[in-house]
Amino acid sequence: MNFVIAFIGEAQPIIDYYGLTKATHRSHPLFQNNRHSLILSGSGKERSSWATEILAKHTGTPNQAWINLGIAGHGNFAKGDPFIAGKIEDDQAEESFYPPRIYYSSLQVSSVRTCTEPSLQYEEGQGCDMESHAFYKTAIQFSIRELIQVIKVVSDNPSHPLDQFSPQEAPAMIHQHLPAIDALVRQMDQASESLQTDQTLEQSFIAIRKTHSFSVTRSHQLHQLIRHAKILGLDMGIMEELARSSSHAGDAIQKISDFLKPHRMLG
Amino acid sequence: MIDTIYIEEGIEGLSKSDEIISRFPKATVIPCKHYKEIFNPSGQSFRLQKKKPALILARQTGKLVHPIPPTYGVGGKHNFYFSHLLNCLYDCRYCFLQGMYPSAHYLLFVNFEDFEKEITRAAQSSTDPSWFFSGYDCDSLALESVTGFVAHFLPFFNTLPNAWLELRTKSVNTQVLEKIDPQSRTVVAFSFTPDQVSKQVEHGVPSVRARIQAMHTLAKRGWPVGLRIDPLLDCQDFENRYCQLFEDIFAQVPEHAIHSVSVGAFRMPSGFYKKIEKQYPEEALFAGGFQAENGYTGYLRETESRLKQTCLRLLEKWIDPEKVFTCET
DSSP states (O other), rough: OEEEEEEOHHHHHHHHTTEEEEEOSSSOEEEEEEEEEEEEOOHHHHHHHHHHHHHHHHHOOSSSOOEEEEEEEESSTTTEEEEEEEEEEEEEOOOOOOOOOOOOOEEEEEEEEOOOOOOOOOOTTTEEEEEEEHHHHHHTSSOOGEEEEEEEEEEBBBTOOOOGGGGHHHHHHHHHHHHHHHHHHHHHHHHHHSSOOHHHHHHHHHHHHHSSOHHHHHHHHEEEEHEEEHTTTTOHHHHHHHHHSSSSSHHHHHHHHHGGGGSSOOO | OEEEEEEEETTTTHHHHHHHHTTTTSSSSEEEOTTHHSSSSSSSSSHTTSSOOEEEEEEEOOEEEOOOOGGGSSOOSEEEEEEEESSSSSSTTTTTTHHOOOOEEEEOOOOOHHHHHHHHHHHOOOOOOOOEESSSSSSSTTTHHHOOOOHHHHHHHHHTTTEEEEEEOOOOOOOOHHHHHOOEEEEEEEOOOOHHHHHHEEOOOOHHHHHOOOOOHHHHHTTTTEEEEEOOOOOOOHHHHHHHHHHHHHSSSSGGGGGEEEESEEEHHHHHHHHHHHHHHOOOGGGOOOOOOOOEEEEEEHHHHHHHHHHHHHHTTTTTTGGGOOOOO
């Protein structure tokens, strides 16, 4: 999971919960373990967008899960209530985002509007923050929409306006919702993993490709054949043997293809 | 079943919209300007969305009734399809919808009256019978409890003397049809693959046995039923499995109740196929030795011919060949 969070006060509960440690990065505070990364973006659209891009390039793998977590105002939710964004609007952009709701979560759903400046204008049924739209717009360049979500905890509302909020309240507010956040994190990570490349297949492919000099087109053909062989439950050792006993790459493709032919039907 | 409903701002407050939303009191309702904001964006995973699709309520505009390819009919001269709903309750791995749409959400167009107007115009464009196929982009019956489609459209079709309607389905949700008198120009067409194949590739679909039972019930009540052996899928023990399937069906459904049988091998536009294969790289079906030809991906010509000929030969035992139609690409 990649977390993009504006301030350390909002991030500290996540850092502690997952045991993240500070990593070296030249432009941003970054915290990591072997499963999760967290970047502190600072406040506002541009900073959030920039940090998202930095983290995407730092981690490098496509289709990872992403969460923008932080505090937000809300028109009617109580102070301390968490919510997940069902619709993300922007005060300056036409485009809205609708993070697909494919996970089971106890979190309430609300729309959120990303504003350029802190706002004391609360709208019924809507949250207001300063990062989520920019975060989402950037994150969809690096992952699919189902794997990008926004979670906010209400820091202020018409009864408790922003000018009465102290940033020191943020860690405790987020801390109390960690079980719900973690439940979502687990589902999102699982969804992300289901989309990642099959490493055992890649290892078999690499081993067989080494047997001859395969052109780009033939490498593609070979990869498809090896994938089909695996789906059909055929022994990868036989594929490798067929390739080794071939005189050249084209011959290997032909032999493996011929071997697969009688197996190519549903069980 | 549905816990998120997106609704276009223009149809909020319509009685049809309110009626549907009221069936899901726990659902979160999220307004949008246009359904395309949710349904069309790139970078969505059909596969992940299929685990928990949302419902989108929208108004369809533009052309609502379309001609079907000439080789896809069941004997009619004028053939059209219309799609009040995009996407399906079921998750059949061979289904072209997975490659056609960027989203797996159920997209329901609630402006049924606009569909009716266009269907009427199309039906009146000729005195010959016109066929209307409702199950191209969805299952005609499976989401009836949400859409109310059949309950709404059957009385309407009854008013069009030369219009035939095909409800194509894998659902056993036939209560709506059991409550009303059979309509001679409405064919309830059930799709089948053999049981062993269905279990591998038709996820969430009622069992073959349950579908045969539903077909039996409707036939007994006097509804014309159709049999759709489409897609034909190559499998181990192909002839015996299809032979058994037909024995099971015709043991329950008399030949005279069957309006038509259509047979078509697995094939789809190559662009759709590539998208689906990319989403399900571990799927056994896609190791099936298909080839791309003229923009379509399907079995090799000789394989397709063998599957079709075998199937047609097996059907000869049970049904008048004049009732059997083959679908070609």
